Structure formats: structure tokens, C-alpha cells
Amino acid sequence: MTIEADVAVIGAGMAGVSVAHELAADHEVVLLEQESRPAYHTTGRSAAMFLQSYGGPEIRALTAASRPLYAEAGDLLTPRPLLWVASAAQLGRLDALATAQPALVRLDPSAAVAHCPALRPAWVAGALLEGDASEIDVLGLHQHYLGGARRRGASVLVGAAVRTGRHTGGHWHLDTAAGPVRAAAVVNAAGAWGDVVAAALGVPSIGLRPMRRTAAVARATAVDRGWPLIADVGETFYFRPEGAGVLVSPADETPSEPCDARPDDVDVALALDRVNEATTLGLRSVSTAWAGLRTFAPDRNPVAGPDPAAPGLFWLAGQGGYGIQIAPALGRLAAAAVTGAAVPAALSVARFR
CATH class of the missing domain: 3.50.50.60 (FAD/NAD(P)-binding domain)
Structure with missing residues (x-):
């Protein structure tokens, strides 16, 4: 029928x-x-976040237009600030982001480390804070x-x-x-x-163009659930608290055919290495890993x-x-x-x- x-x-x-x-x-x-x-x-x-500083002008406009509509869906946003961090080599990118989005708050390295003490003071050369970012249910x-x-x-x-x-x-x-x-x-x-x-x-x-994105939850000690989402302005890694561990990603965009995406061990290791370089977390093993396809026009x-x-x-x-x-x-x-x-x-x- x-x-x-x-x-x-x-x-x-x-x-x-x-x-x-x-x-x-x-x-x-x-x-x-x-x-x-x-x-x-x-x-x-x-593991989506509501980030008004994410994406180009069109995406940011649609994000802003979506915010009041979330209220119609109920209590689905949980506050978690976003901290964009930059190494010395990335300060040009940080300056460009600050110019494009003046609502972001500029932080010096010591203030950035105060938000997340696991960051290495010697690595962080500057930061920008989006204080009203949220996790999405x-x-x-x-x-x-x-x-x-x-x-x-x-x-x-x-x-x-x-x-x-x-x-x-x-x-x-x-x-x-x-x-x-x-x-x-x-x-x-x-x-x-x-x-x-x-x-x-x-x-x-x-x-x-489907692109694979990898994420994992790494075992860690002394993780504060109140830490912000930390992302480097070069978009080569991000991490945030997740349960008793830390969610990490190498922010990869690996071309893929449409498929049931699976994480690659190399990408998981890369995420751990990049986060360890910028922090004192000393991540070594993961409890779970996954991948999904983000599809771009x-x-x-x-x-x-x-x-x-x-x-x-x-x-x-x-x-x-x-x-x-x-x-x-x-x-x-x-x-x-x-x-x-x-x-x-x-x-x-x-x-x-």
C-alpha cells in the first residue's frame, strides 16, 4: 500500500x-x-556546544537566531564557557578572531590558566573567553x-x-x-x-563532502567539572571535562565516503598528544572513542x-x-x-x- x-x-x-x-x-x-x-x-x-563565536558570519547569525528558540524546547542548554587559547605561533589567529568578534573577552596567559589550571603557562600565549557558551543536550x-x-x-x-x-x-x-x-x-x-x-x-x-571527526574520553585525575571547553584557535584540538575524564578531539576533518564512521587509532593518539602538549594532564589511555561525519557544502x-x-x-x-x-x-x-x-x-x- x-x-x-x-x-x-x-x-x-x-x-x-x-x-x-x-x-x-x-x-x-x-x-x-x-x-x-x-x-x-x-x-x-x-558532543555539541552552543558557541556564538563558531563559524563564519552566516553560521553565527543562524546561531544567534536559534538561541531564543531553544527556550521553546525546554532546558537543553547547560552553561560552559569556551576558552580559545593560542600558543605564541598562533597569536596572529587570536588577534584576527578578536577583531572579528569584539564580544569575546581578551585574557592574558595567567588569566587563561586561572580558568583551567591544567594549561601549561609556557604554552599559552593568549586567550579569548566566550562566557555565555553552553553545552547542548x-x-x-x-x-x-x-x-x-x-x-x-x-x-x-x-x-x-x-x-x-x-x-x-x-x-x-x-x-x-x-x-x-x-x-x-x-x-x-x-x-x-x-x-x-x-x-x-x-x-x-x-x-x-563528508568529513570524519574523531573524539574520545581519556582517563584523567584531578579534573575540575567546572573547567571551560578549551579549543586552540588553530582548530587542531579541543577538550573539556566529561564525567570523571576528559573529552578530547584532534578537530580532524578527514574526507570520507558516507558510512558508519569509526575512530582511527592514529587520530585518537594525535588528540592525546596535542592536548598533552598544551596541558599537564598527562593523558595516556582512553575509556571510549567514536567518530561521526560532518558534511559540508x-x-x-x-x-x-x-x-x-x-x-x-x-x-x-x-x-x-x-x-x-x-x-x-x-x-x-x-x-x-x-x-x-x-x-x-x-x-x-x-x-x-
Whole structure:
């Protein structure tokens, strides 16, 4: 039996559930997920932060527009400041960041070490503080949107990979692993598989580039849960307290095919080495490690809007490493594109393809 809907959203990660939630208020929506459960890939492996100093101007604008929308989702932000640190060789980058974002507070090396005594005074040459940064309850946000979409009547199909699709008679006809689907509009929110889905629908790709990002929790002693997130301005490492240990990453961007990403031992070792160089933590072993795919469009800005060559097809892709923190604004923006509603001025910075 064919499933009928106004809109079929492909992908049940954060992008897909956020736009499905917005659309389901006034439309019949079916959410199609190729895996056995939603949020299996990048969303379910993200240790995301809400950082208003992260990304380019467009990303920062979408982040600012998302902040008031988090209040609608409940208590999902936990304060944790961000401390951008620089070695002597990175002071030029620090100066550039300070110029671009004057709201950041400049700290001298001793003040930086006061925020995180594990930093080596001889390594830290300068720092910038974003005092109102926060940790995001990623799964809480995902459940807010997924549960909200269901309560608004959306259907969620897992194990529903899209095999082929064609647009005829004013509708998209999708052949999925869960059966045929007919919808007036399709939203491609398939993350790293966005171009794969495009090929299945017979439309051109947009040049999405999945990049692997590795993280691990290292065993450590004398960790203060109140430390900020520490990131170097060269974006070669970051760390923060995580339980009784320390979450570390080499901030890698390793090109990858769409896949079930796995951590590479070399990348984990690199994260430990870089953090140990900048701190006195002396990290040696890890309790767990994982990897996810952050998918970028060629200009590293999200693609949100209608495909000019395919009637009824809309993109919500290429969020890179910013997809969680900008999800509230970007989901609302993409929904407005689908329905033809006016785009709020605060959200108009994301380009349509």
C-alpha cells in the first residue's frame, strides 16, 4: 500500500526531525530513515556546544537566531564557557578572531590558566573567553523535535532507505525499503547521504563532502567539572571535562565516503598528544572513542531551499559541524521554504540553492 503525505522528509537526524516538526503543524508528513533507528549517525554521536563565536558570519547569525528558540524546547542548554587559547605561533589567529568578534573577552596567559589550571603557562600565549557558551543536550533536542513531530501527526518509518524516486503528475513517487511513498514535496535531509539520495531521485548532486571527526574520553585525575571547553584557535584540538575524564578531539576533518564512521587509532593518539602538549594532564589511555561525519557544502554554508531543477524537491544539507546548534533556526527556515511562507529576517542569512 502506498503511503500518502504532503511532505516526505528523508533522514531522521537533527535536520530531518527539526524540519518535520515544523511542517507537521499544518501538513501530513512522513519521515523516512534508512537506519533501524533515528539519530544513528552524526546526531547520535555529537558532543555539541552552543558557541556564538563558531563559524563564519552566516553560521553565527543562524546561531544567534536559534538561541531564543531553544527556550521553546525546554532546558537543553547547560552553561560552559569556551576558552580559545593560542600558543605564541598562533597569536596572529587570536588577534584576527578578536577583531572579528569584539564580544569575546581578551585574557592574558595567567588569566587563561586561572580558568583551567591544567594549561601549561609556557604554552599559552593568549586567550579569548566566550562566557555565555553552553553545552547542548543533543539527544534531548532531537527527542523534542522527533516527539513533537509525532504528536503533530507525522509518521516515522525506519529501515526506509530511498531506492529510487521520480516526479510525475505533480507528486514525488518514492520507492523505499519500507514500501512506496507518494508526496507533493520531498525534503532531502539525509546528511552525508544527501548526494546519494539526489542520485536516487535522478537530480544533480550539490558536491557534499563528508568529513570524519574523531573524539574520545581519556582517563584523567584531578579534573575540575567546572573547567571551560578549551579549543586552540588553530582548530587542531579541543577538550573539556566529561564525567570523571576528559573529552578530547584532534578537530580532524578527514574526507570520507558516507558510512558508519569509526575512530582511527592514529587520530585518537594525535588528540592525546596535542592536548598533552598544551596541558599537564598527562593523558595516556582512553575509556571510549567514536567518530561521526560532518558534511559540508563547497562553500561551507548550509544549503536550505528548493532545487531549481527539480519541482517539489527541497534541500536541508551541508550543515558541517554547526548543524546541532543552528537546528532550531535552520529547521524553521527550511520549513518556510517548503510552504512558501515568508522567511523571518533573522533567518534569511542561509542561502537557498
